[in-house]
Amino acid sequence: MERRNVGRSLRTPGRIAAASIAASATLLLSGCSKDTADQWARWGMPVAASDRAPHIGNLWNGAWIASMVIGVFVWGLIGWVIFRYRRKHEGETPRQNRYNLPLEILYTIVPVLIISVLFFFTVQAQDAVGKKADGPVHTVNVIGQKWSWTFNYMEDANSSIGATVHEVGTLEKIPDLYLPVGEPVRFNLYSADVDHSFWIPEFYYKLDVLPGHPNSFDVTPTRVGTYLGKCAELCGTYHSAMLFNVHIVSVDEYNAKIKELASKGQTGEIKPPSFSATGPLYDSKKEG
Numbered sequence: 290m291e292r293r294n295v296g297r298s299l300r301t302p303g304r305i306a307a308a309s310i311a312a313s314a315t316l317l318l319s320g321c322s323k324d325t326a327d328q329w330a331r332w333g334m335p336v337a338a339s340d341r342a343p344h345i346g347n348l349w350n351g352a353w354i355a356s357m358v359i360g361v362f363v364w365g366l367i368g369w370v371i372f373r374y375r376r377k378h379e380g381e382t383p384r385q386n387r388y389n390l391p392l393e394i395l396y397t398i399v400p401v402l403i404i405s406v407l408f409f410f411t412v413q414a415q416d417a418v419g420k421k422a423d424g425p426v427h428t429v430n431v432i433g434q435k436w437s438w439t440f441n442y443m444e445d446a447n448s449s450i451g452a453t454v455h456e457v458g459t460l461e462k463i464p465d466l467y468l469p470v471g472e473p474v475r476f477n478l479y480s481a482d483v484d485h486s487f488w489i490p491e492f493y494y495k496l497d498v499l500p501g502h503p504n505s506f507d508v509t510p511t512r513v514g515t516y517l518g519k520c521a522e523l524c525g526t527y528h529s530a531m532l533f534n535v536h537i538v539s540v541d542e543y544n545a546k547i548k549e550l551a552s553k554g555q556t557g558e559i560k561p562p563s564f565s566a567t568g569p570l571y572d573s574k575k576e577g
């Protein structure tokens with residue numbers, strides 16, 4: 290009689306827990322819009338907007354799937370060992386398995402294999418993302434400055450613009466970056482002061498913006514839309530304000546926008562300061 294009461298009192302909280310888990314899961318799933326569900330399918334990544342993003346996206350998804358498979362396997366083993374080898378009698382100690390050489394070799398080889406596979410795919414993705422486009426059609430020279438961005442559109446050779454045009458962002462007005470859809474763009478990144486990092490989340494890519502050490506990457510925007518670019522390096526007091534709007538537009542719209550900047554008199558290139566005179570740390574001759 291007493292035993293049955295104990296059983297019942299254990300079962301009831303168990304049922305309540307199961308019911309509340311089911312209820313919260315239903316609530317969570319029913320609250321999911323299609324966008325949220327799609328974002329889950331990308332393991333939290335935004336919708337890609339460049340030709341390079343799928344390489345990172347596949348690496349990201351693959352790494353999550355591999356981690357989950359390994360995780361479920363290890364959790365299963367842990368659970369199995371806990372139940373299978375639990376203490377059945379007072380004072381009993383399970384058989385200990387120390388200095389088991391084959392097991393220890395296995396413990397070493399398996400993680401090395403896992404890391405090697407991840408390393409292989411990481412290097413492959415890195416090479417694909419960092420590959421220079423053959424003959425980029427557009428070049429944008431970017432300057433990161435405390436605490437905004439300057440964009441120079443190097444369009445002298447573009448017959449429908451024929452000039453270099455710039456836009457300087459400030460803390461009061463975040464700048465707009467216009468990019469033509471489907472055409473390769475080369476970004477050259479310069480810093481006017483400290484380390485920044487140029488990041489467009491929809492490109493699945495960011496690159497350091499360093500004083501005295503120009504960086505560069507190529508990308509072809511693939512999806513028309515407006516996105517938010519950011520600085521991804523904690524660079525000082527107003528780091529969080531280092532935002533910029535990214536407008537991926539048709540080639541005609543792009544040309545029109547750049548011409549509009551030119552008509553406002555924003556022609557010529559804004560150059561980053563030279564760091565060669567500020568000491569050995571930023572000696573451009575040494576840094577190449």
Ligand SMILES: [Cu+2]
Pocket residue numbers: 433484485486520521522523524525528531
């Ligand atoms: Cu910054």
